[in-house]
Amino acid sequence: MRAAVVSEPGADFEVVKRDVPEPGPEEVRVAVEACGICRSDEFVVEGGYPGVSYPRVPGHEIAGTVDAVGEDVDAWEPGERVGAGWHGGHCFTCEACRRGQFLQCENAEITGLTFDGGYAEYATVPAEALAAIPDGLDAVDAAPLLCAGITTYNALRNSDARAGDLVAVVGVGGLGHLAVQYAHAAGYETVAISRSPDKESLARDLGADHFVNAAEADPAERLRELGGASVVLTTAPASDAIESVVGGLGTDGSVIIAGIPGEPVSVDAGQLVGTRGAVEGWGSGHARDSQDTLEFSALRDITPEIETFDLGDVDAAYERMAENEARFRVVLEP
Ligand SMILES: [Zn+2]
Ligand SMILES: [Zn+2]
Structure with a gap:
């Protein structure tokens, strides 16, 4: 062979x-x-x-x-x-x-x-x-x-998000383009967050209800305007992309890391205490x-x-x- x-x-x-x-x-x-x-x-x-x-x-x-x-x-x-x-x-x-x-x-x-x-x-x-x-x-x-599929599907279905909740996906790439489809199919109000504005039409075709261009808008602010996220699933392996969404969690929300950055992630503990939020990981x-x-x-x-x-x-x-x-x-x- x-x-x-x-x-x-x-x-x-x-x-x-x-x-x-x-x-x-x-x-x-x-x-x-x-x-x-x-x-x-x-x-x-x-x-x-x-x-x-x-x-x-x-x-x-x-x-x-x-x-x-x-x-x-x-x-x-x-x-x-x-x-x-x-x-x-x-x-x-x-x-x-x-x-x-x-x-x-x-x-x-x-x-x-x-x-x-x-x-x-x-x-x-x-x-x-x-x-x-x-x-x-x-x-x-x-x-x-x-x-790529099981990681995002399994992360979302093991989260506390319920149908109708606000769920965001950071990154519209290998993992993210699947995560957006799973989030939509699960009945979540789905937000795609990307630094590439040219991904917007694809993200919407895949089922995103909202698109945040993170190169121009503050994703945490946009998530708060939408009511605060129950889950933000991060697929982009960049610590600053992860840090940028922690402030967008709603009460008891979680940032779930699926794409592993090469450097540590620093988190504002005050934001986590304020929302009883969490930053956690999920694999496969x-x-x-x-x-x-x-x-x-x-x-x-x-x-x-x-x-x-x-x-x-x-x-x-x-x-x-x-x-x-x-x-x-x-x-x-x-
Ligand atoms: Zn793999
Ligand atoms: Zn064993």
């Missing part, structure tokens, strides 16, 4: 021929039809993430079909359409797992980081890390939903959360805007993501 391999941190991709991997016990071999490129793949390409060994095949937005199953796999059969995201499996026995908090597993695997991922024609994945892909959702559309979800994301996306016709590339063009594809030029998610088709 063909696979795009990173031989060591900082190295270029090498597209190589490899043996098709055999699934071990409780593993499933997936014939990869599509794999999204995510900013978190930088952890493999540039190094620095604990638990990653090399050479490594990145890719944690895998969509494909079950090709073969290992011993003791009852849940999946060859031919079924499946996906795998960031959460690549759990031990079932640690304290977090005993409480059903599989994402917090002390021995969690990460797809494309602790084992080879989807920048390849085949990948073997622990059976508990797979989500079923519903009919009617193409593999290339499903792939980005397994990281487990395989059933992934499946919920895919099912809801199919139900409400929510898809990502994507650019597709052949696996052989992985360098160009990765560059589109790394340079922030993609509109909005890049997907490899092995």
